[in-house]
Amino acid sequence: MRVIVDHDLCQGHGVCESEAPTVFEVDQDHCVRVLVVRPDEHLRAEVEAAVQFCPTSALRIEEED
Numbered sequence: 001m002r003v004i005v006d007h008d009l010c011q012g013h014g015v016c017e018s019e020a021p022t023v024f025e026v027d028q029d030h031c032v033r034v035l036v037v038r039p040d041e042h043l044r045a046e047v048e049a050a051v052q053f054c055p056t057s058a059l060r061i062e063e064e065d
């Protein structure tokens, strides 16, 4: 899987960092940074929670072969 961020939608709430702290980091400017663009499968539940609970729907997962 690959994590996609729409930076126009992100408002830096940090929910994603709370849900998946090894994958997302919100910097001091309230911009999310994806630390791991292609997370391992064992992180899927965390990443899916981040996508689900992001208040601005700025995240999505793209499945890759």
Ligand code: SF4
Binding pocket: 005, 009, 010, 011, 012, 013, 014, 015, 016, 017, 024, 026, 031, 032, 053, 054, 055, 056, 057, 058, 059
């Ligand atoms: S939860 Fe959504 S809005 Fe908040 S920092 Fe993460 S991507 Fe941005």
